[in-house]
Amino acid sequence: LENIRDRQVVPAVKPGYLRPLVPEKAPEQAEPWTAVMADIERVVMSGVTHWQSPKFHAYFPTASSYPAIVADMLCGAIACIGFTWISSPACTELEVVMLDWLGQMLALPDEFLARSGGEGGGVIQGTASEATLVALLGAKARMTQRVKEEHPEWNDYEILSKLVGYSNKQAHSSVERAGLLGGVKLRPLQPASDRRLNGEILKAAMDEDIRNGLIPFYVVATLGTTSSCVFDDLDGIGDVCKSRGIWVHVDAAYAGSAFICPEYRYLMKGIEKADS
Numbered sequence: 001l002e003n004i005r006d007r008q009v010v011p012a013v014k015p016g017y018l019r020p021l022v023p024e025k026a027p028e029q030a031e032p033w034t035a036v037m038a039d040i041e042r043v044v045m046s047g048v049t050h051w052q053s054p055k056f057h058a059y060f061p062t063a064s065s066y067p068a069i070v071a072d073m074l075c076g077a078i079a080c081i082g083f084t085w086i087s088s089p090a091c092t093e094l095e096v097v098m099l100d101w102l103g104q105m106l107a108l109p110d111e112f113l114a115r116s117g118g119e120g121g122g123v124i125q126g127t128a129s130e131a132t133l134v135a136l137l138g139a140k141a142r143m144t145q146r147v148k149e150e151h152p153e154w155n156d157y158e159i160l161s162k163l164v165g166y167s168n169k170q171a172h173s174s175v176e177r178a179g180l181l182g183g184v185k186l187r188p189l190q191p192a193s194d195r196r197l198n199g200e201i202l203k204a205a206m207d208e209d210i211r212n213g214l215i216p217f218y219v220v221a222t223l224g225t226t227s228s229c230v231f232d233d234l235d236g237i238g239d240v241c242k243s244r245g246i247w248v249h250v251d252a253a254y255a256g257s258a259f260i261c262p263e264y265r266y267l268m269k270g271i272e273k274a275d276s
Contacts (some may be wrong), residue, residue: 002063009056013047026175039144060254091241095124106259109272128253129174136165136178136218139247146245160184164209165218168197168232170225172251185214195228197221199236207243218247223268225256231255231267237275247275 021043031039050056052064063072082091099122100113114121125131140163147159160183167175171187179186189205191197206216217242221232234250241248250256250271258264 004050005055007045007050007053009050011047011206012051017047017219025119028175046065059245059256063246064247096121099124104266106256107262107265111272119220125175126260128172128251129177131132131253132174132220132249133178134183135247135249136182136184139165139218140182142186142247143215147215159172159215162213163217164214165220166197166202166205166216168222168225168230170195170230171220171222172226172253173268175220175251176221185215191230191232195225195230196233198233199238199240202237203240206240216244216246217251220249220251220256221274223250223252224254226254229255233270234268234274235270238270242273248273249276250274 007245022039022245042181044221051062053099063069080088080091082088082095085092097116100115101268103113103122110116110120111118112122120201121165125134140160143163144156144159147154164185166187166189170191176186176188187205187209189201192201202219210271217218219237219243221234221237223234238248240246250268252259254267255267259268
C-alpha cells in the first residue's frame, strides 16, 4: 500500500464484478506466493474502496499504522475466543483494562471506568451498530421493569407498544436499525437551524408523545454526525432526560477520538449525564 495515494479511491467496478474473476470451485492445489499476490491485485485491489487513502475524505481511516498491523497479526496468531473469563483470562481482563485506559485518555468521569468499583466499565462490541443496539436493549429492559412496577396490570406487549426513543434526524442509520431490531418506535427529530438536537426540541417531542399515550425511554445524542460532523447539545439533552429518568446513549463513533485532545472536550460537555 505504499502507493495508495496513487490508486483510485472508489473502484470503477459494478455489482457482481468479482465472481467471473475467480474459479467456480475452491482450488485443491496450493499456488505459489507470486500467483496469490497477482490474484490479490487483479481480484481484490481492483474492487477496494481505499479508506486509508489520503484522498478519501468521507470517512475515517483506522488501524493502518505499523503497530496496528502487528497487533492484528498477533491477535490472529493467538486466535483466542473471549466469551467467558476461563475461555481466555488474558483476553477478558486486558479488554477491561485497555478500555479504562481509553476512558482516561478521553477524560471520562471515573464512574464510567471499571476501576471505580461501581457500575461503570467498558466492553468491546463487534461494531458501532451493535453497541447502539446493546444500549437500546438496556434502556428497553430498564423502562419495561419500571413500568411493570407502576402498572402491574400491563403485559409486555402493551408496554413495548408504547415505548418510543429519539435521535437527531442526522443520526447514523444504525440508530434506526437498532429500533427495528429492538421492536420499539424510534423517532428521528428535526434539529435546530444549527443542525444540533437540543433539549428544547427533545422536550417538546416527549411532551407530545406523552399526551398521545406513549412512553419516552431512550435518547441517542450524536457527537459528530457522519453527514456533517454536527455535535448534539448533550448537556441540554442530558438535563431533560435526567429529570425524567430516561436513558441517554452517546454515539461518538465518528468524532469521539478527538476528545483525546483537551481543546475539543467542550464538545462533550454533559457527558456525565450519559448512561452509555
